[in-house]
Amino acid sequence: xEQTKMRELSEKARAIRLxxxxxxxxxxxxxxxxxxxxxxxxxxxxxxxxNIDPKNPKWEDRDRLVLSKGHTAPGLYAAxxxxxxxxxxxxxxxxxxxxxxQGHPDMKHTPGVDMTTGSLGLGISxxxxxxxxxxxxxxxxxxxxxxxxxxxxxxxxxxxxMFANHYKLDxxxxxxxxxxxxxxxxxxxxxxxxxxxxxxxxxxYNVITIDAHDFEQIDAAFKAAKTVKGKPTAIIAKSVKGKxxxxxxxxxxxxxxxxxxxxxxxxxxxxxx
Numbered sequence: 001x002e003q004t005k006m007r008e009l010s011e012k013a014r015a016i017r018l019x020x021x022x023x024x025x026x027x028x029x030x031x032x033x034x035x036x037x038x039x040x041x042x043x044x045x046x047x048x049x050x051n052i053d054p055k056n057p058k059w060e061d062r063d064r065l066v067l068s069k070g071h072t073a074p075g076l077y078a079a080x081x082x083x084x085x086x087x088x089x090x091x092x093x094x095x096x097x098x099x100x101x102q103g104h105p106d107m108k109h110t111p112g113v114d115m116t117t118g119s120l121g122l123g124i125s126x127x128x129x130x131x132x133x134x135x136x137x138x139x140x141x142x143x144x145x146x147x148x149x150x151x152x153x154x155x156x157x158x159x160x161x162m163f164a165n166h167y168k169l170d171x172x173x174x175x176x177x178x179x180x181x182x183x184x185x186x187x188x189x190x191x192x193x194x195x196x197x198x199x200x201x202x203x204x205y206n207v208i209t210i211d212a213h214d215f216e217q218i219d220a221a222f223k224a225a226k227t228v229k230g231k232p233t234a235i236i237a238k239s240v241k242g243k244x245x246x247x248x249x250x251x252x253x254x255x256x257x258x259x260x261x262x263x264x265x266x267x268x269x270x271x272x273x
Contacts, residue, residue: 001219005048009215012082013043017244018271019078023094023101025264030094030103033254035075037179037212037239038146042079044218045144054084057111063141064130066115068123069148069177070104071256076113077101085112121154123147124174128160131172131232142226146175150182153191158203164232165204172232173225174205177212179241181252196236205234212237244271 016039024030046052050063067076074094081088093099100109104118114130117123127145134141147157164172176196184190193199200207206228210217218237225233241255242248245267259267 001216006215009040009043009047012047013039014244014271015082016042016075016078018268019081019088019091020074021245021259021264021267021271023074023077023091024258026092027095028258029256030074030258031071031256032074032245032259033181033241033248033251033256034069034072034148034177034179035078036243036245036248037241038069038072038075038177038237039078039243040213040215040218041146041175041177041237041239042075044215044222046079046083048219049222050144051141052083052112054080054112057085061139061141064114064127064143066123066127066130066143066145067105067117068127068145069120069151070117070123072146072148073101073103073105076105077110080110080112083112086110120148120151121156121160124157125160125163127172127174128163128167128169131164131169132167134171135167135169142171142173143169144173144175146177148182149176149178149180149187149193149196150190152176152193152196153187161200161203161205161232168230169232170229173222174232174234176200176234176236177239178236179239181241181250181255183252183255185252196234200234200236204231206231207234207236209236209238212239213243246270 020035105113107116131143208221248254
């Protein structure tokens with residue numbers, strides 16, 4: 001990947017992080033840690049990878065993204081705003097009663113949201129259905145879904161994986177956001193779902209492991225996924241929870257907490273530095 005493109009994507013990721021923090025700060029609630037860990041992946045998907053049209057969010061032939069870890073909606077909303085689906089000022093209305101930006105993604109009211117999610121494990125199943133529908137209809141669109149590492153403790157994730165393998169969903173790409181922390185603490189201590197690589201391979205995936213914050217690796221992984229035929233691809237994205245904000249990084253307390261004014265100012269200053 002060219003250095004110019006990497007700088008552009010890095011800037012988009014920074015803007016997504018800022019937007020997610022602004023949303024959570026104004027709402028005084030939300031999930032910043034996991035939103036920040038997927039910002040680089042979101043930047044790549046929305047500004048490099050996916051075939052989409054913000055002016056026509058329901059375009060039938062668009063690529064789809066299902067945020068299976070729906071509680072990290074602030075990150076998704078910030079990416080959608082940055083891509084032009086709606087004005088960035090709307091981010092300040094997160095979780096307000098009269099806002100279309102609710103605590104979890106809502107496909108009926110939020111432009112650019114392809115699936116309503118929140119109940120963990122649901123999103124990957126919906127993504128499988130979308131992918132199968134595309135193949136049956138002879139469509140060329142691809143389906144992406146971001147699954148949390150803690151979320152992968154849900155049995156439904158593995159039922160969906162069997163489905164994806166059985167129907168040879170090579171138009172499906174599952175991204176595991178492996179930041180190592182969930183609401184109750186370290187994932188490995190709560191209910192260890194690893195090893196991801198051999199387990200996903202056993203469930204029939206083409207498996208690629210990357211640094212979730214390295215755009216060269218991200219680029220190579222998604223390009224490789226497009227060449228695979230006859231099976232779905234899983235990208236294990238090793239990430240840092242709270243990435244980009246020093247006091248949030250690898251700190252489980254920021255799974256679902258909003259910064260106060262002083263913390264918000266420090267976070268913005270660090271991201272702008």
